[in-house]
Amino acid sequence: MDLQLAGRVVLVVGGTGLIGGAVVERLRAEGAVAVAASRGGSGGVVLDARDDASVSAGISTVLAEHGRLDGVVVAAAPSAQTLDPARSSDPRQVLEAVDAKALGFLRVANAALPVMTDAGYGRIVGVAGQNAFVTGNVTGSVRNAALIITAKNLADSVAGTGVTVNTVSPGTVREDPTPQVGSAQAGEARPSEVAALIAFLVSPTAGAISGESIAVGHRVRGVTSM
Numbered sequence: 001m002d003l004q005l006a007g008r009v010v011l012v013v014g015g016t017g018l019i020g021g022a023v024v025e026r027l028r029a030e031g032a033v034a035v036a037a038s039r040g041g042s043g044g045v046v047l048d049a050r051d052d053a054s055v056s057a058g059i060s061t062v063l064a065e066h067g068r069l070d071g072v073v074v075a076a077a078p079s080a081q082t083l084d085p086a087r088s089s090d091p092r093q094v095l096e097a098v099d100a101k102a103l104g105f106l107r108v109a110n111a112a113l114p115v116m117t118d119a120g121y122g123r124i125v126g127v128a129g130q131n132a133f134v135t136g137n138v139t140g141s142v143r144n145a146a147l148i149i150t151a152k153n154l155a156d157s158v159a160g161t162g163v164t165v166n167t168v169s170p171g172t173v174r175e176d177p178t179p180q181v182g183s184a185q186a187g188e189a190r191p192s193e194v195a196a197l198i199a200f201l202v203s204p205t206a207g208a209i210s211g212e213s214i215a216v217g218h219r220v221r222g223v224t225s226m
Helices: 018-029 052-066 091-119 138-157 191-201
Strands: 009-013 033-038 071-074 122-127 163-170 213-216
Touching: 009 018, 009 052, 009 091, 018 033, 018 191, 033 052, 052 091, 071 091, 091 122, 091 138, 091 163, 122 138, 122 191, 138 163, 138 213, 163 191, 191 213
Parallel strands: 009 033, 009 071, 071 122, 122 163, 163 213
Antiparallel strands: none
8 A cells, every 4th residue: 555655754753762763664665754853863853852942943953954844753752661660650750751751742743733734734643552541550641641632632723724633552562562462451562563553644645534542452451431
């Protein structure tokens, strides 16, 4: 299937991470100009999603170098494995996690949306996580749920403009996922599988999809809501 991504410029924030790196690779395989962004700038643009000035500068760099911005993928947030389970309900950890993930996404989206709405075309995808759907980890649940809700609000605000906003929610992501799915658990997925979905969502072929949160890996077994 031709995703019609040839020549499209897509900024991947967190483009050197496990998921972001796979997204960059898949987009380039589809013919897109995938610009990797990270705090250190290794292999691409310097962009710290926790800092407004850095986000603005990063977007400006992409526009100066490529003259357009067709898509943005935000995969820049610490892995769930880096969160301290002993501090799951510690407000300080929750606040830090929300800032790094949900507000980081919001900062990038806020900077990209005016460019896209002016052009009449754009795709924004945020990477959340399936622990948004279950209890047991306040930090993990809140940071991902906040991202999903933020994206839905943004999607509604640009409805009808040619710009879409969606999120994907992987379970555990690893190169050798198990096919087993336990009760009240999410299924596992490869980075390449997450990247395949994201590549579709940032493509012109996905123009009718906006405001959605799509699970990758079997959606939490036994859960039907959200």
